[in-house]
Amino acid sequence: MSDRIPLMAGNWKMNLNHLEAIAHVQKLAFGLADKDYEAVEVAVLPPFTDLRSVQTLVDGDKLKIKYGAQDISAHDSGAYTGEVSGPMLAKLRCAYAVVGHSERRQYHDETDELCNAKVKAAFRNDLTPILCVGEGLDVRKAGNQVAHTLAQVDGGLKDVPAEQAETIVIAYEPVWAIGTGEVATPEDAQEVCGAIRGRLAELYGQEVADKVRIQYGGSVKSGNVAAIMAKPDVDGALVGGASLDADEFVKIVRFRDQ
Numbered sequence: 001m002s003d004r005i006p007l008m009a010g011n012w013k014m015n016l017n018h019l020e021a022i023a024h025v026q027k028l029a030f031g032l033a034d035k036d037y038e039a040v041e042v043a044v045l046p047p048f049t050d051l052r053s054v055q056t057l058v059d060g061d062k063l064k065i066k067y068g069a070q071d072i073s074a075h076d077s078g079a080y081t082g083e084v085s086g087p088m089l090a091k092l093r094c095a096y097a098v099v100g101h102s103e104r105r106q107y108h109d110e111t112d113e114l115c116n117a118k119v120k121a122a123f124r125n126d127l128t129p130i131l132c133v134g135e136g137l138d139v140r141k142a143g144n145q146v147a148h149t150l151a152q153v154d155g156g157l158k159d160v161p162a163e164q165a166e167t168i169v170i171a172y173e174p175v176w177a178i179g180t181g182e183v184a185t186p187e188d189a190q191e192v193c194g195a196i197r198g199r200l201a202e203l204y205g206q207e208v209a210d211k212v213r214i215q216y217g218g219s220v221k222s223g224n225v226a227a228i229m230a231k232p233d234v235d236g237a238l239v240g241g242a243s244l245d246a247d248e249f250v251k252i253v254r255f256r257d258q
């Protein structure tokens with residue numbers, strides 16, 4: 001039994017404005033209030049425009065819910081129109097910054113090199129990166145999911161020292177399972193999450209590898225989360241669509257009750 005604390009994170013993607021965000025987080029707080037969920041870390045990943053509202057609510061009501069951004073600039077300041085920097089996110093007391101989500105890789109051509117720069121930008125600003133990796137359907141059909149995903153892990157962690165690497169969160173998200181209702185089997189998830197931990201052990205040693213939290217993401221719901229979480233190398237979930245329904249996300253957070 002590992003002592004890694006599971007991280008259940010809701011990636012809202014481009015949904016919920018800053019007023020809807022407040023109502024949503026209030027519902028989450030209410031849904032989790034009667035339950036000691038100390039043993040599970042809960043985070044929301046709203047759009048940038050919601051972060052200040054979420055911060056105010058979390059601070060004001062002393063909520064245990066953490067929050068973070070869905071992306072981070074590789075640069076800390078300067079002429080980078082449209083980007084949001086690590087110092088800005090740190091000032092909002094974000095805990096996390098997602099890096100290399102497959103939608104960023106697909107629609108914004110984010111490379112492993114850029115993801116690596118973003119991972120370093122997050123660490124430089126005391127944010128924990130959630131580095132997303134995972135294969136598309138063609139790679140899966142060819143049976144190359146492990147090699148493909150490990151190459152993304154190598155790229156994202158290039159020149160990241162062990163003392164930072166041990167705090168990173170890696171989210172394994174098979175692209176074919178995102179938003180499709182196609183959930184990977186728990187065995188599929190374990191195969192790649194286990195391989196990721198193995199690679200971390202090769203890169204940094206077993207002690208570091210055992211500290212890193214590895215999430216699964218892709219059509220996670222209250223009905224499938226418990227079986228996925230039962231796998232030894234799965235330490236949480238990165239939840240998209242189902243995190244927009246507060247009641248459903250609360251059930252996912254309470255996966256041990258399912």
Ligand SMILES: O=C[C@H](O)COP(=O)(O)O
Nearest residue numbers: 011178179218219240241
């Ligand atoms: O970041 C979350 C993932 O892309 C999963 O999204 P989904 O739960 O809607 O499949």
